[in-house]
Amino acid sequence: MNDDIANLKWIDLHLHTSCSDGTCTPAELVRIAADQGLTYISITDHDTINGLREGIREARQQRVYLVPGIEISAKYTEGALHILGYGFDAEYLPLVDQLKRIQEVRRDRNVKIIERLQSLGIQIALEEMMGEKSDLKSLGRPHIAAVLVKKGVVRTMDEAFDRYLGKQGKAFVKKEVMTSAETIRLIHDAGGVAVLAHPSTLRLEGPSFAAFIVRLVAEGLDGIEVYSSAHTVLQTQAYLDIAGQFQLLVSGGSDFHGANKQDVTIAVCNNGRPIHSRMVSETLLQLAVPLCDSDADRKSDSE
Numbered sequence: 001m002n003d004d005i006a007n008l009k010w011i012d013l014h015l016h017t018s019c020s021d022g023t024c025t026p027a028e029l030v031r032i033a034a035d036q037g038l039t040y041i042s043i044t045d046h047d048t049i050n051g052l053r054e055g056i057r058e059a060r061q062q063r064v065y066l067v068p069g070i071e072i073s074a075k076y077t078e079g080a081l082h083i084l085g086y087g088f089d090a091e092y093l094p095l096v097d098q099l100k101r102i103q104e105v106r107r108d109r110n111v112k113i114i115e116r117l118q119s120l121g122i123q124i125a126l127e128e129m130m131g132e133k134s135d136l137k138s139l140g141r142p143h144i145a146a147v148l149v150k151k152g153v154v155r156t157m158d159e160a161f162d163r164y165l166g167k168q169g170k171a172f173v174k175k176e177v178m179t180s181a182e183t184i185r186l187i188h189d190a191g192g193v194a195v196l197a198h199p200s201t202l203r204l205e206g207p208s209f210a211a212f213i214v215r216l217v218a219e220g221l222d223g224i225e226v227y228s229s230a231h232t233v234l235q236t237q238a239y240l241d242i243a244g245q246f247q248l249l250v251s252g253g254s255d256f257h258g259a260n261k262q263d264v265t266i267a268v269c270n271n272g273r274p275i276h277s278r279m280v281s282e283t284l285l286q287l288a289v290p291l292c293d294s295d296a297d298r299k300s301d302s303e
């Protein structure tokens with residue numbers, strides 16, 4: 001029994017780095033994950049794969065299995081529809097090109113939000129948002145929220161989103177994004193699997209949630225993030241049931257953003273507890289890059 005516990009492999013398949021809106025660099029994040037005793041992780045930055053190379057290098061050093069990941073926002077009106085891609089070919093050109101386009105949209109939108117804030121009488125400059133970063137492409141609303149907090153315009157990040165940056169906020173600017181069908185297709189074309197992130201942000205329940213899942217499954221959805229820091233006990237159970245009903249892969253992760261989401265702790269995604277490898281689908285863990293290149297060689301020799 002104790003042996004069994006000792007053999008459990010702790011995992012977190014939803015993590016952000018400073019390549020999007022997290023506060024740890026990819027290498028720092030991997031070291032934190034290793035210190036926390038995690039065996040499997042995924043870097044799932046918003047709309048970018050720029051952190052993967054550094055993350056994989058450090059993961060190999062730390063003997064942590066890293067699944068290449070990404071989180072793409074798809075078209076949705078009520079809440080948020082985010083789709084995670086895992087195990088894709090990060091050099092697949094149509095994916096690289098599309099991500100470039102999305103980042104350009106992100107840059108233009110950041111400029112518009114800053115202009116709206118300025119027109120509301122808030123003294124804020126693009127340079128303040130950028131901090132140490134050299135371009136605007138990988139930045140988003142959390143960076144602007146952090147500046148608003150720092151300047152004392154609002155007290156908390158939540159207040160920044162409620163009053164200015166969220167969908168009901170005074171400086172909200174819509175972002176043109178792909179539909180869920182297009183997003184899933186792109187992930188598949190790149191050889192990856194598509195997983196619905198934190199389904200609770202869809203703000204759907206019961207039959208309307210099930211109907212939405214039917215649509216996503218028809219579009220090719222492979223899995224669902226059952227375990228997330230965003231879910232209540234009841235939601236976690238409901239998503240586990242739905243995964244069984246539609247034979248979807250089961251995934252889980254904290255959605256850690258470092259200091260940009262203070263209420264989220266790395267690895268904690270099951271109602272205050274971590275999750276282990278037997279709680280998610282093995283298919284997802286098998287997408288981890290080998291710990292060293294020779295592992296990959298051995299694998300291809302035996303195929």
Ligand code: AMP
Pocket residue numbers: 021046139140141142145157158159161175260261
């Ligand atoms: P963007 O990518 O620019 O549209 O910003 C979306 C990001 O803002 C996501 O990572 C969300 O997790 C984050 N976000 C949304 N609401 C809040 C909030 N109240 N506090 C901090 N981050 C938030």
Ligand code: ZN
Pocket residue numbers: 016021022046257
């Ligand atoms: Zn984020």
Ligand code: FE
Pocket residue numbers: 071082197198
């Ligand atoms: Fe998300």
Ligand code: FE
Pocket residue numbers: 014016071255
């Ligand atoms: Fe996320």
